[in-house]
Amino acid sequence: MIDGLILPFLVYFVGAALVAVIPFARGRAALSILVPVIGFYLIWNLPTGQHGQIGFMGFELTLLRVDKLSMIFGIIFSLAAFLSVIYAWHIRDRVQQIAALLYAGSAIGAVFVGDLISLFFFWEGTAIASVFLIWARRTEGAFYTGMRYLVVQVASGVILIAGVALYYRASGTIAFDKMVLPMLWPGHWDTGALGLWLIFLSFGIKCAFPLLHNWLQDAYPAATVTGTVMLSAFTTKLAVYALARGFPGTEILIPIGAIMTLFPIFYAVIENDLRRVLAYSLNNQLGFMVVGIGVGTELALNGTAAHAFVHILYKALLFMSVGAVLFRTGTAKGSELGGLYRTMPLTMIFCVVGAASISAFPLFSGFVAKSLILSGAAKEGYWVVWLILVFASAGVFHHSGIKIPYFAFFAHDSGLRPKEAPTHMLIAMGLTAALCIGIGVFPSLLYELLPYKVKYVPYTTTHVITQLQLLFFSALAFTILMRTQIYPPELRSVNLDSDWFYRRAFKAVVHYAAVIVQAVFWGVTGFINRAAIRLVDELHNSHGPDGPRAASWPAGAMVLSIAALLGLTLIVIFFS
């Protein structure tokens, strides 16, 4: 309690501590549901402004900076935590229950901080808490995957604090406010500029920028059924918040975001694991938000906040429905699934709601949020970027909107007849689906939470018809490609992505370097050893007990050698 306010993240941390000691699994689950409710109540009633200043090693940290931007992320994180723990009601595993609360608490803590040092603590908090959701799978593969995830996430934090140190040295401030990223021209940069770039890079790693992205697709499908739902909500959206707070209007974010929307959709089409397909599409959705931050106008930043809000909901819904399929059948692979609509119709319907939302169908949440970003980019005249975003929107519908429900619930009959998802999962999915539709039908509910005043009207004739055209013709393309059997079939496979470089190429380089170093080492030491042994042997031969030098010499030999020496002396004296 600081300034008469209870810090929202403390509720989560105290909740996690209580969960650690409650002996009954149901009690732990019930408390886990209660925590986000209390947290939500506290956040909703926070007064605007900066509170909770504390001294720390000579710095003044601000633990509570409340404005509309931190508020909307605090609200959606609370909602996501609430829905995820309902979905995870069946979990008996204490580790996962604790990790879930610590993870959500860290993320909520991070969005309310007002300085970069506190940000660092919560930033690492999300990394360390979340890895347990991957390790909770308790397989060898999950252990290694978790390790890779942890290395990347902790590295992001270390880069952040390094950047903050340099930035502080140059500017004398640790305030987490808008920073201007300087261009790094040769001869034109200093340590302060380097610090800002390090901060930017650290945000970029967590936000899954192109080529820094692969931890996401690697780790998310490796987590437990419920862990993936948690993971999908917090880490990357925290990074989006950090970028929106720290680097709005940074132009380089526009091409970065455009590439992010683009390349994951190609992978999503050929990926077999449906949870990894969703991870790729998550990456693509982040691209839209990053473009919005890069454009940086009020319209575009509103778009980013709105899109992050709705995205957390529909992405969680999609992960929940695919998770429910995994929960009942033991697999989330497109090649093994199909025809599940017969026995899991409700899960199918919730999945379709999530799919329609992510595809931005009118009356679903994606429609009222994504269009803010597209309009924001178009208004500033970014024609190429706009074309890419429209293509990416169609592509999202293609792989997330059609592919996920189609291969899981329809397509060829896999013969699997699993039971419908358990009630608590249906409740979680139902609530999330209701929110997706509710926001789509009443966009003003969302618009009121946005950081800037909204004058945007999503439901215009042009917008509705053009969007429907885009989506239905994408569906037409899917149908035609499916019926002509051009569409690539789902195959049990792994597709190489940028992680190949550190999982295979780098490993091979290290391996071969080790082989060479080893060969040189053994060669040199072997040569020295052999030479030393030979020398010792020779000395042994000549000077050893049996060697010629050790043999006893006769006295006559001594007389002879003295005579020879005397003769030599005489000759020398004679001639000198």
Added chain:
Amino acid sequence: MAKRKTEKTEDYPALGRWLMFLERPKAVEYIVYGLYAVCALLILLDFFYTKIVYFDTERYWGFYGLYGFFMCAALVICSKMMRVFLKRGEDYYAPTDTQGEDHPDHDLMKENVHD
């Protein structure tokens, strides 16, 4: 089809049983024709309203439909070609990857309707 006819559907949820109309012969055909009809209708609608847009590109008749159709087709064909270079077996990264291993049973509750 013979197998489907003998399928015991009593244990299925009512909604699932109702949705099984999709298995009737020609049901999929009708859906596909429906999709063609909706697409045709949407693109014809372009004649009947004034587009309020940002770029001239958007003003072309049927731009969104055609762009969506051809770009999606290109997306799928490009992805299919990428597979030639990028596809590896499921055990490519094993044992340091989860793709090749089964999801552990302690995290699941596998149940079938006929159980």
